[in-house]
Amino acid sequence: MNMLLLASYDIVFQEVPGEVTLALNLSACPNRCPGCHSVHLREATGEPLDDELLTGLLARYGTSVTCVAFMGGDGEPAEVNRLAALVKTSELKTAWYSGRAQIPPTVDLSNLDFVKLGPYDPNRGGLDSLTTNQKFYKVEQGQLIDKTDLFHKKPII
Numbered sequence: 001m002n003m004l005l006l007a008s009y010d011i012v013f014q015e016v017p018g019e020v021t022l023a024l025n026l027s028a029c030p031n032r033c034p035g036c037h038s039v040h041l042r043e044a045t046g047e048p049l050d051d052e053l054l055t056g057l058l059a060r061y062g063t064s065v066t067c068v069a070f071m072g073g074d075g076e077p078a079e080v081n082r083l084a085a086l087v088k089t090s091e092l093k094t095a096w097y098s099g100r101a102q103i104p105p106t107v108d109l110s111n112l113d114f115v116k117l118g119p120y121d122p123n124r125g126g127l128d129s130l131t132t133n134q135k136f137y138k139v140e141q142g143q144l145i146d147k148t149d150l151f152h153k154k155p156i157i
């Protein structure tokens, strides 16, 4: 049975600009980025993220956040898609942080409001690096709109 594994979760503020996000940290990452920043997420640890667990988290945290982000899950993108659709039945927005270079065909962009794509390259850095290879997109009418520069804006003092 296809299943995502939830290693941990946090409420975060920077992963999705402008949103307060419940970040679901998914393990069993199939990617092998050189210099991986989250080696522990390559192991199959945590508990199965089934509908019951997800709806329980939404009931508990749904009024405290504006967005739910699936952090990883590249081994089971169809499950990310299915559970993102479940979140979209609420008022909450959805995001997917993927290490893939492209959206797989099993993921319907209408279930997502934000997508991060691209493997981690330690020589180029993550989204907050000016030299990053990664991209952060907003989904608008089924199109990916590049918003990576939101991570590079200097704070106004």
Ligand code: SF4
Residues within 6 Å of the ligand: 029, 030, 031, 032, 033, 035, 036, 037, 038, 039, 041, 042, 098, 099, 119, 120
């Ligand atoms: S996507 Fe890459 S950096 Fe992230 S956990 Fe997987 S191997 Fe590590």
